[in-house]
Amino acid sequence: MPRTVRLLVVARAVNRLGAFSLPFLTVLLTTGFGAAPAAAGYVGAAFGLATIPSRLLGGRLADRIGRRRTIVVGLAGCALAQLGIAASDSLASAACCAVLMGLAFEIYEPPSQAMIADAVGPDEQVRAYSLLNAALAAAGMGAGLLASALGRWDLRWLFVADALTCLLCALTVQLVLPPDHRTAAADTRPAAAVAPWRDRSLLVMLAAGTLFAVVCLQIMVALPLSLELTGLQPADAGLLFTASALTIAAGQPLLRLDRLATLPTPSAFLCGYLLMALGLAGYACAGSLAGYLAATVVWSLGDLLLVGRAYAFVAALAPAGGKGRYLAVYGTSWGIGAIAAPLAGTQLIAHTGTFGLWSTMCCACLTLAALHPAWMRAAGRRVPDAAHPQDEAVRTGPRT
Structure with a gap:
């Protein structure tokens, strides 16, 4: 790096x-x-x-x-x-x-x-x-x-x-970071070219990112309560969050493997969503701390595949001089999720129990797996470097 x-x-x-x-x-x-x-x-x-x-x-x-x-x-x-x-x-x-x-x-x-x-x-x-x-x-x-x-x-x-x-x-x-400077592209960019709220591709990413954020924040909000209702200690959520962090940190070398590094973005998203769904299904069925721990490792591997790819894809969508605004619009998904997740989680637990909560989150990930990668393949015609990151690197070389 x-x-x-x-x-x-x-x-x-x-x-x-x-x-x-x-x-x-x-x-x-x-x-x-x-x-x-x-x-x-x-x-x-x-x-x-x-x-x-x-x-x-x-x-x-x-x-x-x-x-x-x-x-x-x-x-x-x-x-x-x-x-x-x-x-x-x-x-x-x-x-x-x-x-x-x-x-x-x-x-x-x-x-x-x-x-x-x-x-x-x-x-x-x-x-x-x-x-x-x-x-x-x-x-x-x-x-x-x-x-x-x-x-x-x-x-x-x-x-x-x-x-x-x-x-x-x-x-x-x-x-220690390099000073700011304005580029020629930033000085001459047309105003309409960097209007992120008019970019349909970005809005699709925002919609998918919001649903993904609701799922992720649901884990943060509802996991302690879910453990308590299962008969475990709510404080064990801290152990599970630590296991997730360790999985994401220890899994970084996997991203350098040729098989993963050259994987097209739609395929990576499909695998990531399926791993998330499998881990959340594990939460729905888990009755012991060991079961919750195994499920946490699985969904964390899915998170490992998804987060970096999502931001890279949005950055590739942005026109010259507009990366900050594009990434900001996409990032509002977490603010929306922060409002929706507690409301949805408490209602689902109250009416369907922990099995219904995690099953619903699993279905949300399966929905994303079915729809989002297919759309990204179409959007990849506009952003070929995002759909196939290695191809663009071969054509243009690394940018500095």
């Missing part, structure tokens, strides 16, 4: 190492400020809603003022909001800071993804995005340990530590 990608991955991993405050926001609002659970839930929903315009703003700024500047602005905004939450003396001020944090929370994502697309050629983008995903997953394991230590002391310190890692990441990005 180029030096820019390696440094960006390290910087984001440092940031992820401290990103453990958000799951404790509701707890802090109820225990520290006396908020009712329903009120704390509304604040959490407002935060999730604010992340959608946050990501869109990040994409626009990435293409307007540059990748590095946008990353620094987003991380600094997150840090200030988190320090505001830690220093709040009332529920109203804490809620306002939480919404402000949501407005800054996703700004640095589109420029990070666009910087990777700028730094490597099409044949390496899948591996580069997968490396970033693996580094964030691995750092997430350390984040849980830090949260366990600081959370026993005072929950406010979680937000202070998170703010410090944001500032450290921003400083690293500012000092």
Whole structure:
């Protein structure tokens, strides 16, 4: 990987190492400020809603003022909001800071993804995005340990530590990543050519990505409750999340194998969705921790095949000067999923139990497996390097 990608991955991993405050926001609002659970839930929903315009703003700024500047602005905004939450003396001020944090929370994502697309050629983008995903997953394991230590002391310190890692990441990005520069393509691009909301191919990717995000976030939201209803300890979800992170991190060398590296994107998506479906079907049938663990490894292998390919495909769809905005629009799928997943998961468990929940998620992945790869084969005529990444590398050579 180029030096820019390696440094960006390290910087984001440092940031992820401290990103453990958000799951404790509701707890802090109820225990520290006396908020009712329903009120704390509304604040959490407002935060999730604010992340959608946050990501869109990040994409626009990435293409307007540059990748590095946008990353620094987003991380600094997150840090200030988190320090505001830690220093709040009332529920109203804490809620306002939480919404402000949501407005800054996703700004640095589109420029990070666009910087990777700028730094490597099409044949390496899948591996580069997968490396970033693996580094964030691995750092997430350390984040849980830090949260366990600081959370026993005072929950406010979680937000202070998170703010410090944001500032450290921003400083690293500012000092070691290459400076921003405007390209000729960016200066002369037609306005209509970079209107992502009018691009039907991108909107199809957004629809598929939203359903995929709902499935993934469902695992985060509903797995602890599912374990409890199965008669296991909800805390065992932490072990399963760690197993998933280890699988994604340890599976990175697989992406360099010729058989996988040359696999057309539609075929890779088909395999990924089928592995996700198989793992979730395992959740539906599991009655022991060992069963849940095996199912977690299977769906994590599917995630390994899907995430890097998805971002590489969207980057290939984008016209010159529009990668930031395209990646931002696609990334809103996670904001939409964050709103839909808790609502859908709790309703499915209430009416169909854990078997119905995971069976439904399995069917969602099977639906994606049946429809999405077929559409990508058609879209591959427009984006041949995304459908067959190695072919474009042979024709044009690596881009730097």
